Amino acid sequence: MNVIVQSELGPGATVIVDRSALDSLLAAIAAQGYHVVGPTVGDGAIVYGDVSSSAELPVGWSDEQDGGTYRLRRRDDQAVFGYAVGPQSWKQFLHPPNLRLWRARRGEDGTGLEILEEPTPSPRYAFIGVRSCELHAIAIQDQVFLPGAHPDRAYAARREDILLVAVNCGEPGGTCFCVSMDTGPKASSGYDLALTEVLDGERHHFVVEVGTDRGALVLADVPHRAAHDADLAAAAEVTAGAVARMGREMPAVDLRALLLANYEHPRWDDVAERCLTCGNCTMVCPTCFCTSVEDTADLAGDEAERWRRWDSCFSLSFSHLTGGDARSSSRSRYRQWMTHKLATWVDQFGTSGCVGCGRCITWCPVGIDITEEVSAILSNPTPSADAT
Amino acid sequence: MQSIEQTLAATRMFRNLTREQLAALARLGEEVEYADGSRLMIEGEPADWFFVIREGFVALQTDAPSGAITIETLHNGDSVGWSWLFEPYLTHFDARSRGATQAIRFDAATLRVRCAEDRELGYELMRSFASVIVERLQATRLQLLDVYGRATVS
Amino acid sequence: MTPRAHRVVSRRGETADTWTLALEPLPGEELPLFAPGQFGMLYAFGVGEIPISVSGASTALDPLRCTVRSVGSVSAALCATAPGDVVGLRGPFGSRWPLAEATAGDVVIVAGGLGLAPLRPAIHHVLAHRNEYGRVIVCYGGRSADELLFMSELEVWRGRFDLDIDVIVDIAGPDWHGKVGVVTKLVELAAFDPDRTFALLCGPEVMLRFGALTLRKRGVPVERCYISMERNMHCAIAQxxxxxxxxxxxxxxxxxxxxxxxxPWLKIGEL
Known part of the structure; x- marks a missing residue:
């Protein structure tokens, strides 16, 4: 093989890494001390786990997704990244589902209180195969947890030294709508390396774009060669194909304005008839961040802990007030989720909370489709109270 | 002290009355003073009077086995009594002075006849009392909600 | 954010189910300064944490006071603490009453039930800077006489010539000789200049809406009415x-x- 060590392998560079060198890339990343996590096949789905060689990636697998439907299927080729996102997202690593925040001890005299803050490890994750929608999701959660006077220590430590190896999508899922959310299928920023898998007969390689010096540093130890115009064109064709085959579409309107004007739309009653308020959509959503804390004590009552766990605005107690639950109907809870995701998120964090990954549609047991719900309101808007 | 007419002109519930109507009303009023505990109105008696409180404090009460229960208290500028407007013209609650109360007492029996003759005056007075009734109804609804019951900040 | 240990130095019963705890940081620790209106998160060992109204401590000289109503397991545990016990505290959090903006005009304070607790530091601030304000009016409504907070202090305030305080209850027992009705009635009766009034309201949400409506009827512009809202705070840092x-x-x-x-948002049900 023709190994070219480029002198200018910096951000903005594009090179070719052959399929056969993918293990070399994974090894180079691990050699830099990263904890490498990537897509694997497990429990009948694409899930994220430790990856040490390309053989552990879902080679030759794809998926079929629709409202309430997810199935793995065999591909008739050996594509490494030929599937869309599965039920998990990277938030489980950066914002763990269960996290002990601190422990507490009573003092010697039984009345004291000593708080032992939980150490916040920095695992130096390398995420392999991060889709563009997921890069956007991480950037969105960054806005939730990092700015302001009280950044989340656990999130910040996990996020800090992360290496993001993105994969540009060539195979969108049936519920994907990133094009209409302007979040994909091609990664535009926020990655250290971005791979486009080109598989065409005998030819099987990755067009690799370098996003950061950190990415360049990893790549320096990996066999690669110069990318030519034809390679770039082939890569562009891959993502163009994904655009053309996008499963769903969010209406191209000002979603914030639409939803804020339709808090009393009859469609909320309609969706409440179907919604089981199971909270699946919030668990699989890569941006949903809500949590509750649970305080526990040992039987002797001398030691206590606080755990933080993912919670959902679909759970009844989530909006609990002294006089009752603020959102007692399914109508109001679905409305809270969707208006937050698409409308009030903009007020809070400056962007939409939706990245168009389609997980909430796929994993909804009754196949409620957020794009369809928006379309229904859009097709028959009713001017509501003067909320702005 | 203000004249009766001046007091009425400054009373919010009568703000829509014309000068002539205020004067007509004032002619049926007389200044009265009640000592602590004395009753302005007695439950079940003919409702031939109504009052406007100038200075003081009047409790609307009803008797229960445990003693008199105060339903509402009325204060400066408030009117006391609206049963004079509606058949069978019988008072519903006791109205008891708390401390000394200065009020204007109106001859409602005569005013009823006057209102039947002068429909415009009757209409304006009905509006005045309706606004009072509405305010008291809203307040009663709020009380019924029992909002302080366990529904406030922790 | 982890709680910091504070010692309960005194505990005073306000009503049958509501207690005011005075807290002090452990030796060597600094007292957190809560601006009037801000809230804290109070932790009962092993039981849990709840948002609480800070009802005292606009100054570094006072102990911190928190008024807690026993309605759930955490608040019950907090109300059951004894002097000497240690609880956890996080804060201060959130926004404050607009006391700087309100200077030079009248201040109308409308409190319902436990809503007087977070307003108490505002009243203290105004009284401590009395000459910076015009008329100061406190309208306090409660369910019944035995559910009113800070009774002895209400008496002291009533004795002041530079503060108009009026109290009204929904339900009057035989011993109650004060006003009976809803707190909006006090707002109707109060003497203030609506053109230069700031109104601060705290209480049940229904009372807040009706209170604001009455103030509007009295001519106080809605942008000079401030309310303190209850919601289910857990992390207290918007996460x-x-x-x-x-x-x-x-x-x-x-x-x-x-x-x-x-x-506009209050008009949307189940928001």
């Missing part, structure tokens, strides 16, 4: 999602909010 109210995190943008900024 857990519980206290969302439309676009707002009540723990961060609230609890004190300008009424015109929340009014």
């Amino acid at each position: 857990c999602g519980h206290c969302q109210f439309g676009p707002k995190f009540i723990c961060r943008e609230g609890p004190v909010q300008r009424y015109d900024e929340v009014e």
